Amino acid sequence: MAVEGGMKCVKFLVFIFNFIFWVCGVALIAIGIYAQVAFNRALVISSASTTSSPVAILVLGVIIFFISFFGCCGAWKESYCMVTTFAVLLSIIFLVEIAAAITGYVFKDKIRSEVEQDLWEALHKYGKDQPLTVAVDSFQRDFHCCGVNNYTDWATIQSFMVNDTVPRSCCRINTTSCNIHPSPATVYEKGCLQSMESWVKNNIVIVAAVALGIAFFEILGIVFACCLMKGIRSGYEVM
Incomplete structure (x- = not known):
């Protein structure tokens, strides 16, 4: 019964964290749209390669939005396949985010x-x-x-x-x-050029805070998803 209760708790946490991911996805979509509108004038002036960050944020928000919905369904239906797929996709996104952050820092001068x-x-x-x-x-x-x-x-x-x-x-x-x-x-x-840099610096704090919050919840989501996967595979009753 202790295991059963623990697995119920894990299942509930996975569902809650996926809801949080869903909210984070909506937040990223909103930020991406806001940044795209702000840079809309610069898109004509600058090349696409230098003004693609808002689009990347928007796409990431859409991806997280759908993956979180996928994870919620997996947790609710106790589907080992869906929960595993969710954990793998979330891990890939986490690694891509780290790679993107490193790339942006390395090539900021360029x-x-x-x-x-x-x-x-x-x-x-x-x-x-x-x-x-x-x-x-x-x-x-x-x-x-x-x-x-x-x-x-x-x-x-x-x-x-x-x-x-x-x-x-x-x-x-x-x-x-x-x-x-x-x-x-x-x-x-x-x-x-200075005005654009000032605008980016003033708004990067918001983007960084959202990104760190999402990364934290992604790690927790991966951990809880793995726990739920283990419980489902072991045949424990989680309902």
């Missing part, structure tokens, strides 16, 4: 370099590519930035060099001459 290069290309194509021009203007207004490193970057662009101007999307104040002979008093002084 990603920054690629984003900077893409921003410079966007400046040189400004006015020649209409969708990109609209994206740059929208990005500068929303992130309160101008140029790549600062507003003086526009002085190196031929179309702005002659008249000493910057795009009106750089203006701090809404006047007809705010973009002529720009200065920190009239236009945003901070560059868009």
Whole structure:
């Protein structure tokens, strides 16, 4: 009877933790959508390889969402096959998350370099590519930035060099001459690369906290799933 009661407890815990995974999956989907919307303007400016993180978070959330549902069904029906599959898939996801975190840390400087290069290309194509021009203007207004490193970057662009101007999307104040002979008093002084980095740093804390919480529950879920697998295989009554 002690074993039976213990297995009932394990089965209940597996079910509860899978519900938590389901909530975590929903949270990741929400974060992924939020990040994708925020980076939507940058998707036109930057290459897909440097702005794919929101999509990866969204996909991971969807995967966890379905795996948690699979685990709940396995625990409820006491299916050894389903619980085993759940434990294996959860272990794979955990390892992939660790690999992704390590890869992101190792290549963070390369990603920054690629984003900077893409921003410079966007400046040189400004006015020649209409969708990109609209994206740059929208990005500068929303992130309160101008140029790549600062507003003086526009002085190196031929179309702005002659008249000493910057795009009106750089203006701090809404006047007809705010973009002529720009200065920190009239236009945003901070560059868009720095603004983007600040946005990422401000939001990475939320992402990291969610990721650590999910990783903790994943480990517990794997342990309890293995215990339930052992109980089912041994033929113990868990109902």
